[in-house]
Amino acid sequence: MKTVKVTLNVNNEKVKLQVKPYETLLETLRERLSLTGAKEACSLGSCGSCTVLVNGTPMRSCLILTPEVDGASITTIEGLREGDRLHPLQEAFMEKGAVQCGFCTSGMIMTAKGLLDRNKKPTKAEIIKTISSNICRCTGYKKIVEAVEEASKKII
Amino acid sequence: MILPSFEYKKAQTIDEALELYKKYNGEAFYLAGGTDLIPLLKHRLFNPKAVIDLKGIEELKTIKRKRGNLLVGPNVTLYELKENPEVKENLPCLFESLNATSCETLQMRGTIGGNIMQNTRCLQYNKSLEWRTARGFCYKMGGKTCNVVLNARSCFSNYCGDNAPALMTVDSKVRLAGPQGERTLKLEKLFSGDGKDPFNIKPGEFITEITIPLKETKGAYEKLAVRGSIDYPLVGVAVTVMDEVAKVGVTGIGPSPRLYEIEKINKKEIDKIAGKAYEDAKPVVNAVLTPAYRKKMVGVLIRRVFARIEKGGSR
Numbered sequence A: 001m002k003t004v005k006v007t008l009n010v011n012n013e014k015v016k017l018q019v020k021p022y023e024t025l026l027e028t029l030r031e032r033l034s035l036t037g038a039k040e041a042c043s044l045g046s047c048g049s050c051t052v053l054v055n056g057t058p059m060r061s062c063l064i065l066t067p068e069v070d071g072a073s074i075t076t077i078e079g080l081r082e083g084d085r086l087h088p089l090q091e092a093f094m095e096k097g098a099v100q101c102g103f104c105t106s107g108m109i110m111t112a113k114g115l116l117d118r119n120k121k122p123t124k125a126e127i128i129k130t131i132s133s134n135i136c137r138c139t140g141y142k143k144i145v146e147a148v149e150e151a152s153k154k155i156i
Numbered sequence B: 001m002i003l004p005s006f007e008y009k010k011a012q013t014i015d016e017a018l019e020l021y022k023k024y025n026g027e028a029f030y031l032a033g034g035t036d037l038i039p040l041l042k043h044r045l046f047n048p049k050a051v052i053d054l055k056g057i058e059e060l061k062t063i064k065r066k067r068g069n070l071l072v073g074p075n076v077t078l079y080e081l082k083e084n085p086e087v088k089e090n091l092p093c094l095f096e097s098l099n100a101t102s103c104e105t106l107q108m109r110g111t112i113g114g115n116i117m118q119n120t121r122c123l124q125y126n127k128s129l130e131w132r133t134a135r136g137f138c139y140k141m142g143g144k145t146c147n148v149v150l151n152a153r154s155c156f157s158n159y160c161g162d163n164a165p166a167l168m169t170v171d172s173k174v175r176l177a178g179p180q181g182e183r184t185l186k187l188e189k190l191f192s193g194d195g196k197d198p199f200n201i202k203p204g205e206f207i208t209e210i211t212i213p214l215k216e217t218k219g220a221y222e223k224l225a226v227r228g229s230i231d232y233p234l235v236g237v238a239v240t241v242m243d244e245v246a247k248v249g250v251t252g253i254g255p256s257p258r259l260y261e262i263e264k265i266n267k268k269e270i271d272k273i274a275g276k277a278y279e280d281a282k283p284v285v286n287a288v289l290t291p292a293y294r295k296k297m298v299g300v301l302i303r304r305v306f307a308r309i310e311k312g313g314s315r
């Protein structure tokens, strides 16, 4: 089968790749670019652990074919920090202990990033609504919601 | 989960999409957001030679107002449609059904065209190839009989789209383009009632526009689901009241959404339609709640939606 040429801007770095036409963005990120922050859990779009930003919008990378996003800007959890500084969401997740096994964390943070980018001061109800796109099976969401609230206070 | 191998083609125009469909002799799927199609392909329920991405076709992405209608391109995402001021203001039933669909992240990828055209679902069907092979293929997969209703040569899978019933209650139409030209259908005519092959669509045809008449309406949507977020409807009821007439759409139970009309809204008529919809619902053991409970909830939800509309929509 013929491969497809794609150009992606991943975490502000331009990459040119030859990918399989049926390759998912999650596979490209993890297996070709070694960006293993986005996780594969259900692989069917139900859980959200593979969420990354595609041109600023949070998306399930397990449901996207890499050729579909040719030319797009992709942000993964690895691209959130600025220099040595972690993103306020990353700091708040650590401070609030919003992590137990950690498998959902990068998807949670990328989903929350999508929210804070379009709505800097979301209400608690709005945070809960957005975060319910993602499944966490250990912390019970309380600390995750607190962490997003905390981060939203720090973002000016 | 790895996808089966297929080619990826992106069409820039409607004609190009039709050409590609012809080139692959129909062994291709149109692709919009992929949130319904990709899981089906991962489960090896289909093995197309190619997918034809429609997202490059500009005219399928727009929302326009024209002569009292809202013309919606099928590639408009559920989220974008939900945020549209006309929908928020004039189409409360559709706004609620969009808001109740999956979750925000999936609404930002899933499109309204793909949502209307999502395949029917069954606990025996939406499973991996290994699971289905061990169980034995059912009628919808090409086997001889149904795995739920033993010996039935018929499929009882459920249409679980949240938004088609809401669109039906506001008299929406769909325009289709196909190898034999264009045609326009009332949305309810798109559904065949056959779980194995749920759409009255000819090979190669696809939706190019959804027309929604813009009138001031009252309405609401109620959905029975196990989880508050990310869950398909186990029953969904959409009601719109327009010019004193109420239309009621029922989804999530059986292979097609069903539409009812109440010309004079009063308790007796609501009870009559709730009773009729209860009778028409023929659930089988193929969803996560029992058939008896789901059947009962059809009538309950119809009464609940009307009670809410009477209170101005609030819960």
Ligand SMILES: Cc1cc2nc3c(=O)[nH]c(=O)nc-3n(C[C@H](O)[C@H](O)[C@H](O)COP(=O)(O)OP(=O)(O)OC[C@H]3O[C@@H](n4cnc5c(N)ncnc54)[C@H](O)[C@@H]3O)c2cc1C
Binding pocket: A044, A045, A046, A047, B029, B030, B031, B032, B033, B034, B035, B036, B037, B038, B039, B054, B074, B075, B078, B100, B101, B102, B103, B106, B109, B110, B111, B112, B113, B114, B115, B116, B117, B118, B119, B160, B161, B162, B163, B205, B206, B207, B208, B230, B231, B232, B233
């Ligand atoms: C975890 C999860 C939860 C979900 N929950 C819900 C829910 O609660 N309610 C609900 O309604 N849906 C739900 N869905 C299903 C799905 O997300 C939506 O139906 C979505 O709107 C599908 O749109 P899409 O653009 O992703 O479709 P696609 O997957 O791209 O397409 C779906 C089907 O439509 C066909 N198609 C696409 N565009 C056209 C067109 N223009 N003309 C003709 N055929 C076309 C495709 O060939 C395919 O067969 C859920 C999905 C997931 C993964």
Ligand code: SF4
Binding pocket: B121, B122, B123, B124, B125, B138, B139, B140, B141, B145, B146, B147, B148, B149, B154, B155, B156, B157, B195, B286
């Ligand atoms: S209702 Fe029967 S035929 Fe239809 S998908 Fe389920 S098991 Fe298969």
